[in-house]
Amino acid sequence: MSMVQYLPAAGAALLCSAALLSGCAAPRVVRENRPVEYVVFVSAGQPWQNSGIAVRQGEVLHCLAEGTWRDDFGEYGPGGDPDRMQDNFGVNAPANSLLLRLSGQTNRVYAAGEQANIQVERSGHVFLRGNAALSPGARGRLKVTLMPAPDADGDGLSDYEEIFLWHTNPRRRDSNGAGFGDAALVSDLRNRLGGGVLQPAPR
Ligand SMILES: [Ca+2]
Ligand SMILES: [Ca+2]
Secondary structure, eight states: OOEEOSSOHHHHHHHHHHTTTTOOOOOOOEEOSOOOOEEEEEETTOSOEEEEEEEOTTOEEEEEEEOOEEETTEEEOTTOEEEEEEEETTEEEEETOEEEEETTOTTOEEEOTTEEEEEOOSOEEEEEEESOSOOTTOEEEEEEEEEEEOOTTOSSSOHHHIIIIIOOOTTOSSTTOSSSOHHHHHHHHHHHTTTOOOOOOOO
């Protein structure tokens, strides 16, 4: 596993000296490895399903979903029915879209949909389900690829995507010093690229 040091040891020591009163965290390393891909399947009409995949606070979780599930009223992709928003589990998202939460964080649900980059606020396991409280005749399943990845500077972009996709600085939250973070810098590019989320490696 190759790593790129975030700070030279001497620089880190100086920072630690300056931060003695407020405490000093160990310098974080930039990890340029491609994130490991985990593939799980999420069934329609089921409660929260534990993927068994663990993520750690501070990581970025790249999440991509494909496939369809259906009920007695129609067929839906991971993005659900965009014309029918539903409030379930504390989140407003299209009906029958893919939802995600982390164990121990039952009050924080993410609308994952077809693709999402999620800043992990608390370590735990990834749970998934559809956004439907009651769905008669629900059947089918989605294929979901989960790629938890380190984010050394905490700007919401993983080290890997900063280095190989966006060419921003994985050591600085604001690469060009423009006054806003790198995630905002690339948000326009994401939209123009149709999402711009890290894709699974070709098989
Ligand atoms: Ca980053
Ligand atoms: Ca950055």
